Amino acid sequence: TEAHIRAMEAKRDLNAYITETADLAREQAKASDLRRQAGKAGALEGIPLGIKDLFCTKGVQTTAASRILQGFKPPYESTVSGKLLDAGAVTLGKLNLDEFAMGSSNMTSAYGKVTNPWKSTTEPAKQLVPGGSSGGSAAAVAARIAMGATGTDTGGSIRQPAAFCGITGIKPTYGRCSRWGIVAFASSLDQAGPMARDVRDCAIMLGAMAGHDPKDSTSAPMPVPNFEAALTGDIRGLKVGIPKEYRPDGLSDEIQAVWEQGIQWLKEAGATPVEISLPHTKYALPTYYIVAPAEASSNLARYDGLRFGLRVEGKTLDDMYKKTRAAGFGAEVRRRIMIGTYVLSAGYYDAYYSKAQKVRRLIAEDFTKAFQQVDVILTPTAPSAAFGMDENTDDPVTMWLNDVFTIPTSLAGLPGLSLPAGLNASGLPLGLQLIGRPFDEETVFKVAG
Numbered sequence: 001t002e003a004h005i006r007a008m009e010a011k012r013d014l015n016a017y018i019t020e021t022a023d024l025a026r027e028q029a030k031a032s033d034l035r036r037q038a039g040k041a042g043a044l045e046g047i048p049l050g051i052k053d054l055f056c057t058k059g060v061q062t063t064a065a066s067r068i069l070q071g072f073k074p075p076y077e078s079t080v081s082g083k084l085l086d087a088g089a090v091t092l093g094k095l096n097l098d099e100f101a102m103g104s105s106n107m108t109s110a111y112g113k114v115t116n117p118w119k120s121t122t123e124p125a126k127q128l129v130p131g132g133s134s135g136g137s138a139a140a141v142a143a144r145i146a147m148g149a150t151g152t153d154t155g156g157s158i159r160q161p162a163a164f165c166g167i168t169g170i171k172p173t174y175g176r177c178s179r180w181g182i183v184a185f186a187s188s189l190d191q192a193g194p195m196a197r198d199v200r201d202c203a204i205m206l207g208a209m210a211g212h213d214p215k216d217s218t219s220a221p222m223p224v225p226n227f228e229a230a231l232t233g234d235i236r237g238l239k240v241g242i243p244k245e246y247r248p249d250g251l252s253d254e255i256q257a258v259w260e261q262g263i264q265w266l267k268e269a270g271a272t273p274v275e276i277s278l279p280h281t282k283y284a285l286p287t288y289y290i291v292a293p294a295e296a297s298s299n300l301a302r303y304d305g306l307r308f309g310l311r312v313e314g315k316t317l318d319d320m321y322k323k324t325r326a327a328g329f330g331a332e333v334r335r336r337i338m339i340g341t342y343v344l345s346a347g348y349y350d351a352y353y354s355k356a357q358k359v360r361r362l363i364a365e366d367f368t369k370a371f372q373q374v375d376v377i378l379t380p381t382a383p384s385a386a387f388g389m390d391e392n393t394d395d396p397v398t399m400w401l402n403d404v405f406t407i408p409t410s411l412a413g414l415p416g417l418s419l420p421a422g423l424n425a426s427g428l429p430l431g432l433q434l435i436g437r438p439f440d441e442e443t444v445f446k447v448a449g
């Protein structure tokens, strides 16, 4: 813990943490020592972790990287962070993210950008984004200023930053982890998951985070398997789906090459690649950008200047709402609220929201059919390596394209894991994604491991 606190303080230029809790970490480490001496060590005893600042932490400021939550100290602990503490973990602080987890670059945070610790060997002066929205989590793990971190993933926010920072992260099946106490973005998509240095660490962390929670009616009443035990190294006979729709025209050579390499590795280990079709893939992005903003506009209605954080006084109640929300929300969040309100409004609901729900069903059915043929699916995680802070940022739609490979999995509620698969010609990490059947994280871990 001391070593991690020193490293965290030495690497503040990355801006990975919004709030450091070094004193709390020291207290937790002392209590952890006592438990260990008493022979009562938990699965994560004494392991220093960072917590994405979207998880409510009792008595510790929780911002969602938004000005609107400035100064909000939750009187309760989220189920997932509470479970990590129960397993003996030490918490170093709260990690930066895109505001309300909306983004793919960590550039929408009200607390400033996060820098990717990786540097391009061909353009060493260029500052790279860590990906998003869990960019602080990915950067902290990659820079060794946390042994692991929590992330959340609504459309790719664990997997894409894991790929950009050369670490491993898994979005479990929707319902595997409780959402209670996590600031809501799009409730039918949001899932918590671990981000860590390798597959084994993710398996151990997920074991501690997962499980049914009566406080979240969408958390699944399913037993939590021993994920680590799935890492047998034996994948002989498994069938690995390679979806042809994930090879769009214009997919870059380096991404195709890393994907081919992944297929090769699995073949050598005794698995069989099988070409599959997920025909509705091209509708996933437009579907997501209706469903997610719709749910966000509803979830974010609660920030009214009365209940949480920021308040800007106004002449009337309405005036106070307007001033508070105008001052509290950043541009990307406002964009999502406007799109969401539009697609849910009378006259547009059927044309957009209701249609998107139907297409979402078709996307999920594509996967159900594919999984009659294969045990797991292999794809790239993202269409590129980490990009520069001044690239891709002007046009929101270009930014949204980052999630083409991760969003279909989210709409279908399936587990998806990203793991590092090599470096590109500029020495930057590239990730591969493994997608599994619902609640079959074990096969995903087995193949990844």
Ligand code: GLN
Pocket (backbone or CB within 6 Å): 101, 102, 103, 104, 132, 133, 152, 153, 154, 155, 156, 157, 158, 185, 292, 403
């Ligand atoms: N980048 C996607 C978005 O901006 C996904 C974010 C997420 O998974 N939280 O909505």
